[in-house]
Amino acid sequence: MTRVHIVGAGLAGLACAVALARRGIAVSLYEAAGQAGGRCRSYHDARLGCLVDNGNHILLSANRTALSYLEEIGARDSLTGPAEAVFPFYDLRSGAHWVLRPNAGRLPWWIFCAARRVPDSRPGGYLAALRLAGAARDATVADCLDPSDPLWERFWEPLTVAALNTNPQEASARLLWLVLRETFGRGGAACRPLIAREGLGPSFVEPALALLRRAGAEVRFNRRLRSVEFAGDRAVQMSFGDEAVGLGAADFMVLAVPPAAAVELLPGLQAPDEMRPIVNAHIRLPEPPRMPPGMSAALPLLGLVGGLGQWLLLRGPVASLTVSAAAAAVEEPVEALAERLWAETAQSLGLAPAPAPPVRVVKERRATFAQTPAALDRRPPARTAWRNLALAGDWTDTGYPATIESAVRSGRAAAQLVTTI
Numbered sequence: 364m365t366r367v368h369i370v371g372a373g374l375a376g377l378a379c380a381v382a383l384a385r386r387g388i389a390v391s392l393y394e395a396a397g398q399a400g401g402r403c404r405s406y407h408d409a410r411l412g413c414l415v416d417n418g419n420h421i422l423l424s425a426n427r428t429a430l431s432y433l434e435e436i437g438a439r440d441s442l443t444g445p446a447e448a449v450f451p452f453y454d455l456r457s458g459a460h461w462v463l464r465p466n467a468g469r470l471p472w473w474i475f476c477a478a479r480r481v482p483d484s485r486p487g488g489y490l491a492a493l494r495l496a497g498a499a500r501d502a503t504v505a506d507c508l509d510p511s512d513p514l515w516e517r518f519w520e521p522l523t524v525a526a527l528n529t530n531p532q533e534a535s536a537r538l539l540w541l542v543l544r545e546t547f548g549r550g551g552a553a554c555r556p557l558i559a560r561e562g563l564g565p566s567f568v569e570p571a572l573a574l575l576r577r578a579g580a581e582v583r584f585n586r587r588l589r590s591v592e593f594a595g596d597r598a599v600q601m602s603f604g605d606e607a608v609g610l611g612a613a614d615f616m617v618l619a620v621p622p623a624a625a626v627e628l629l630p631g632l633q634a635p636d637e638m639r640p641i642v643n644a645h646i647r648l649p650e651p652p653r654m655p656p657g658m659s660a661a662l663p664l665l666g667l668v669g670g671l672g673q674w675l676l677l678r679g680p681v682a683s684l685t686v687s688a689a690a691a692a693v694e695e696p697v698e699a700l701a702e703r704l705w706a707e708t709a710q711s712l713g714l715a716p717a718p719a720p721p722v723r724v725v726k727e728r729r730a731t732f733a734q735t736p737a738a739l740d741r742r743p744p745a746r747t748a749w750r751n752l753a754l755a756g757d758w759t760d761t762g763y764p765a766t767i768e769s770a771v772r773s774g775r776a777a778a779q780l781v782t783t784i
């Protein structure tokens with residue numbers, strides 16, 4: 364009987380395992396860490412006294428595969444978000460508030476409506492997106508759009524950094540176009556922001572592990588794959604240091620680890636080789652905040668410009684502030700980051716700046732690969748040179764930015780490959 368050995372229990376590995384286990388295929392899942400979830404996880408933080416995520420994760424209603432994964436594991440209702448696409452923003456420098464409200468349908472009439480778009484912007488600034496559509500393969504976002512346009516700082520830069528975790532000066536124009544086509548291009552109905560109500564673990568990880576347990580899958584933590592042995596065009600053995608696992612003639616292996624780990628394990632594999640960091644500060648608020656315009660219990664999210672933090676998310680007593688494409692911030696001491704990000708949070712939510720509350724800073728140095736034109740050419744497909752070995756991970760060639768959507772797509776693609784070979 365076939366057994367599929369999946370290495371890496373991030374969302375790519377979990378999505379692959381769930382897809383296979385649901386088809387009645389025997390699955391073993393091996394994870395180097397002591398918990399599943401990888402770059403999308405929750406943990407109990409002793410300083411703050413509650414569950415926090417490694418970093419804020421935002422989905423859009425356009426992320427169909429991620430949503431269908433949640434449906435599959437019975438956790439679709441664990442996301443929360445507004446009924447319409449609404450993005451409240453606050454400018455830390457000028458104190459200006461605005462709410463971006465794309466209309467639901469495909470025809471983007473919202474760009475002609477001053478109350479729905481960025482203040483002082485013009486419809487032409489949004490239509491400049493069409494330049495991304497025709498961008499050359501090696502073009503960056505900054506090559507195609509005008510950094511002196513008022514929309515640059517309040518729309519294009521935050522959008523690029525949020526979607527690609529890469530500065531517009533180096534981010535792929537084509538990849539941003541794909542994001543726009545899938546989201547704004549399909550109308551506001553595809554742009555509704557969605558967040559995990561209780562946390563990433565309760566939404567994306569624990570229900571998947573429960574499903575796998577019910578299906579009889581083997582899930583093993585603290586198992587770091589050290590090497591793979593090959594014979595001809597097949598992988599025949601996995602070594603975890605103190606344990607070797609042989610692959611039978613009918614067995615498969617799915618490698619769902621980050622790119623650097625995959626490159627070490629597979630000879631000759633080409634993969635994106637530059638990563639970009641994300642920094643998050645989780646702050647236990649001293650008092651309930653004053654919700655800025657557009658922010659609500661259904662949408663506890665605020666976009667920020669003019670400072671260090673870019674997105675602020677409220678969950679219970681904790682405010683979490685995200686800094687994406689954080690190459691400079693990640694080198695700052697955590698105490699300095701905590702101070703700066705608390706000051707921005709206090710200003711945004713109308714809270715007294717002193718005394719400073721407990722803050723936890725989480726630095727994810729390798730949050731996603733740098734989504735540059737050159738890196739896109741290095742994304743490998745799920746299929747490898749070995750007949751019984753497939754790849755998965757947000758960095759593989761899903762066509763999507765390195766996101767939950769990409770991770771889940773890759774996991775499902777690997778599962779599909781395994782069942783059709």
Ligand SMILES: Cc1cc2nc3c(=O)[nH]c(=O)nc-3n(C[C@H](O)[C@H](O)[C@H](O)COP(=O)(O)OP(=O)(O)OC[C@H]3O[C@@H](n4cnc5c(N)ncnc54)[C@H](O)[C@@H]3O)c2cc1C
Pocket residue numbers: 370371372373374375376393394395396399400401402403417418419420421422586587588589619620621624641642643727729730731755756757758765766767768769770
């Ligand atoms: C701070 C932060 C914020 C983010 N924000 C968003 C967002 O808002 N929206 C969004 O869609 N996406 C976001 N992302 C991206 C998203 O988290 C990732 O795209 C996704 O989680 C990647 O999943 P993966 O399974 O491909 O990789 P990983 O999560 O990296 O999983 C790989 C797993 O393999 C394990 N592993 C590594 N080496 C070995 C080995 N040798 N043997 C066994 N196991 C091994 C690792 O421990 C890990 O658990 C964010 C990421 C970060 C870090």
